[in-house]
Amino acid sequence: MGKNIVALMMQEYESFTRSERKIADYVLEHQQETQYISITDLSAECEVAVSTVSLFCRKLGLAGFNDFKLELARAALPAGPQASQPGGEITREDTPGQVMGKVLHTAQDALNNAYHMLSDTALERAADLIQRAGQVICLGQGNHSVVALAAWAQFSTTSPKFKTIQDSHMQTVVLSTLSPEDAVLYFSYSGATHEVLEAAEVIRNRGARLILVTRYLNSPASAYADTVLLCGPSEQPFQFGSSSALMAQLYVVEVLLSEFIRRDPESAKRSRQSVGKALAKKCV
Numbered sequence: 153m154g155k156n157i158v159a160l161m162m163q164e165y166e167s168f169t170r171s172e173r174k175i176a177d178y179v180l181e182h183q184q185e186t187q188y189i190s191i192t193d194l195s196a197e198c199e200v201a202v203s204t205v206s207l208f209c210r211k212l213g214l215a216g217f218n219d220f221k222l223e224l225a226r227a228a229l230p231a232g233p234q235a236s237q238p239g240g241e242i243t244r245e246d247t248p249g250q251v252m253g254k255v256l257h258t259a260q261d262a263l264n265n266a267y268h269m270l271s272d273t274a275l276e277r278a279a280d281l282i283q284r285a286g287q288v289i290c291l292g293q294g295n296h297s298v299v300a301l302a303a304w305a306q307f308s309t310t311s312p313k314f315k316t317i318q319d320s321h322m323q324t325v326v327l328s329t330l331s332p333e334d335a336v337l338y339f340s341y342s343g344a345t346h347e348v349l350e351a352a353e354v355i356r357n358r359g360a361r362l363i364l365v366t367r368y369l370n371s372p373a374s375a376y377a378d379t380v381l382l383c384g385p386s387e388q389p390f391q392f393g394s395s396s397a398l399m400a401q402l403y404v405v406e407v408l409l410s411e412f413i414r415r416d417p418e419s420a421k422r423s424r425q426s427v428g429k430a431l432a433k434k435c436v
Contacts, residue, residue: 156223156226156227156268157212157220157223157224157226157227158180158183158224158227159227159268159269160212160213161176161179161180161212162180162269162271162369162382163268163269163270163271163272163273163274163382164211164212164271164273165271165369166271166273166274166277166379166380167271167273168208168211171198171200171201171204172204172207172208172211174198174199174200175194175198175200175204175205175208176208177370178194178197178198179194179224183224183227183228184228186221186224187221187224187225187228188221191205191206191217194217205217241254242254242255258396259396259399261396262384262396262397262399262400262403263399263400263403265383265384265400266383266384266399266400266401266403266404267403269382269383269384270381270382270383270404270407271381271382274379274380274381274382275381275407275408275411276411277378277379278337278363278379278381278408279408279411279412279415281335281361281363281378281379282335282337282363282408282412283412283415283416284333284335285313285333285334285335285361286313286331286333286334287313287314287315287333287334287335288307288313288314288315288334288335288336288337289315289316289317289326289327289330289334289335289336289337290303290304290307290314290315290316290336290337290339291316291317291323291336291337291338291339291351292338292339292340293320293340293345293347293348295397295398296339296340296341296397296398296401297318297339298398299339299365299398299401299402299405300316300337300338300339301316301318302402302405303316303337303339303405303409304316306405306406306409307409307412309423309424309427310409310412310413310419310420310423310424311419311420311423312423320347323351324354327351327354327355327358328354328358329358330354330355330358330359330360331358331359331360332358332359332360333360334358334360334361335360335361335362335363336351336355336360336361336362336363337363337365337408338351338352338362338363338364338365338373339365339366339401340364340365340366340371340373341366341367341384341397341401342366342367342368342371343364343366343367343368343371343372343373343374344368344371344372344373348364348373349372349373349376352364352373352376352377353376355376356376361378362376362377362378363377363378363379363381364376364377364379364380364381365380365381365383365401365404366380366381366382366383366384367382367383367384367397368382369382381404381408383400383401383403383404384396384397384400384401
């Protein structure tokens, strides 16, 4: 299969039934143990029928539960010997060329992980919400405010309904005036900071829609979101200053922008032509 089984479960999570989500939740929490249990034991742990587990496996494109366990084992294997990988921690002994190679490898891993984690269903849902929204507010805290600013800069060339606010006090003001026709595109690696949770609660109370871009499907903020776009490297939730996380989120911005334009290319083209003419006047 193209994507590993763990990434595929995360990608398809929103399309699962309640029983299928029970299975996915258990497997994602107990990946190693699941490799060694029977289908009967798994169905008992998840409180679902054995037939539901079989259907779950087939929904993921597998012949049955044994194939599912093999894919879990394959997903747990390391990519290769550590010494053969060009990435890794940069040391004082590295040459400038080795530093370049390690940074490139890290960036490639971040983008590859973002691709595997992003769900078609979640992407379509996010594009639907953006397309229908009266206004879309792009927000993020800390390093992720840079991604929110980049998202606004990109999307604003296609439609005037996109906005961003960098000042935290003004963010509170704007969120408190949202309407049910509005949407918020929020970038948060952990989905667990006080800022994102406070914002999510205000967004819900105002009846607006929340599109959350985060690393963790079961983060506290995900419970408030209308759809979750998963992306990000495998790091600690509160690791500071991760450029890999920003690269992954910028990839999601580009994908979401491309899907938004694909749905109405003529309108986006007209907006971009107007922007281009205005910017041309600024050139000497």
